[in-house]
Amino acid sequence: MxxxxxxxxxxxxxxxxxxxxxxxxxxxxxxxxxxxxKPATMPWPGEGSAELMIEGLGRLGGSGGGPAKAIGSVAKVMTAFVILQEHPLNGNQEGPELTVSAEDVADYERRKATGQSLVHVVEGEELTQRDALEALMLPSANNIAHQLAIWDAGSEEAFVDKMNDAADELGLANTHYSDPSGFLPTTISTAADQVILGRAALKMPVFAEIVELPDATIPVAGQINNYNDLLGESGVFGIKTGSTDQAGGCLLFASRVKVGSRTLILVGAVFNQPGANTPEQLAATNRVVRKLLTAVRKTVKEYxxxxxxxxxxxxxxxxxxxxxxxxxxxxxxxxxxxxxxxxxxxxxxxxxxxxxxxxxxxxxxxxxxxxxxxxxxxxxxxxxxxxxx
Structure with a gap:
């Protein structure tokens, strides 16, 4: 026991x-x-299309998701994107020089007769790669888009192939490029596709720096001004305007949106806005963008x-x-x-x-x-x- x-x-x-x-x-x-x-009702345009995306958060929404349409000079975003992929620039690098040829001058004169957006060039003029990109993106020079294409690929056709290959790699399923300037109405895309491209392009520091410039100075042409009238308004720091009779008014834009201590990057697009001419088309586009940016600042908050x-x-x-x-x-x-x-x-x-x-x-x-x-x-x-x- x-x-x-x-x-x-x-x-x-x-x-x-x-x-x-x-x-x-x-x-x-x-x-x-x-x-x-309750999800906010955004002031989407009654015509054309629009798309809004906030980095790190997601898609805020879009409108007018119909077939792809002409996008005018917004096509130059892809031109710059391909050039910087093929010939990267860092910091303050100017890059190699492009010499203006007699053919470049003849191309300028042909385009001048049709009222295209251009910068003046003379034979023997030397532009650095950065000069050329500034002329491409600020005053939207179609002749510089042509010159960059020849410089990079030997012909416009070969360069356009590179543009479409890049579009495929980015998943731009509703985009097709026919020329590097966007002058041709067969260069088509959608607001949603171009927002994807804009986000990718802004990851290139030199591209982001150039599209935020209000003006620049290049040889022969002198001071060139940015056509984006919204630059600096409501945090807008780019990206590219576009307008033709077929495209209407187009703007691929980026804006810094401050919420408390955070600064968010909004990338958006408003395309195919009506108007009798470029000033009317871009003014109509800007009115829509302003309304959208105001709504974003009321909607995107801390919850x-x-x-x-x-x-x-x-x-x-x-x-x-x-x-x-x-x-x-x-x-x-x-x-x-x-x-x-x-x-x-x-x-x-x-x-x-x-x-x-x-x-x-x-x-x-x-x-x-x-x-x-x-x-x-x-x-x-x-x-x-x-x-x-």
Missing amino acids: LVLAGLLGTGSAVQLTRDNPAATLTTSIGSTLRVPG QLLAAAPAGKVETEWGATATVSPATPLKVVGWPGLSVPVKVETTPPAAGIAAGQEVGTVEASGVRVKLRTDAAAPEPSLWWKLTRF
């Missing part, structure tokens, strides 16, 4: 001193959450994605529970209806549960909030400790 009592006593002591098993933690937080509220309320539960092996909540509301920048990816990481308590105990984190859009227990949970009873397996 003494031996049995001793064994029982030893067993009880072992049972009572064993570590408590880890608790389990479950949450009701999904892998994506939608910003609450509560997750309240500081129970969003999970910790449960012990002995049946004690405690709810789990974010320590503070999880707030993100976005707009009503936006789907936001959410990452939840948990670290269940190894033993008892104390009030305010950190048990994980929840993160969305770079904002991380701690998950904590809302209350303490009772310790296990002596009977549970003695009888557990």
Whole structure:
């Protein structure tokens, strides 16, 4: 009997001193959450098409998703993109020189007779690659688009092939280029496709720097001015205007949108706006863009994605529970209806549960909030400790 009592006593002591098993933690937080509220009604144009995308957040919306149409000089964004892919520039590099030939001068004279957008050139003039890109993107010189194409690929046809290859690589399914300037109405695209291209082009620092210039100075032509009248307004820092009889007014644009301490990059497009001539077409385009930018600033704000309320539960092996909540509301920048990816990481308590105990984190859009227990949970009873397996 003494031996049995001793064994029982030893067993009880072992049972009572064993570590408590880890608790389990479950949450009701999904892998994506939608910003609450009614989606805003954006002032999309009544004609043509439009598209808005905010880097790091997603697509704000679009309108007029019909067939591809002429885009005018917005085509020069792809021309610059291909040139900088083939001949990268860094920092203040000017790049190699392009010598204006007699053929370049003849091309200029032919285009001048049809009222195209040009910069004056003379035979023997030397333009650096940066000069040429500035002439291409600011005053939208069709003759420089031609000269760059010949310089890079030997012919316009070969260069246009490169443009279309680049479009395929970027997934621009509704885009086709027929020329490097966009003068031909058979150079077609959509607002959505060109926003994809604009985002890719802005990742090239030299491209982003050039399209933000209000003016520049190049040989022979002297000071050249940026045709983008919205430059510097409402955070706009590019990208390219376009207008022809077939294309109407077009603008591929980028804007810095400040929300609290964050600066977001908006890339948008408004295409195919009506008008009797280029000034009327671009004025109509700019009116739409201004309305959209005003609406964006009213809509894109900080919203509560997750309240500081129970969003999970910790449960012990002995049946004690405690709810789990974010320590503070999880707030993100976005707009009503936006789907936001959410990452939840948990670290269940190894033993008892104390009030305010950190048990994980929840993160969305770079904002991380701690998950904590809302209350303490009772310790296990002596009977549970003695009888557990």
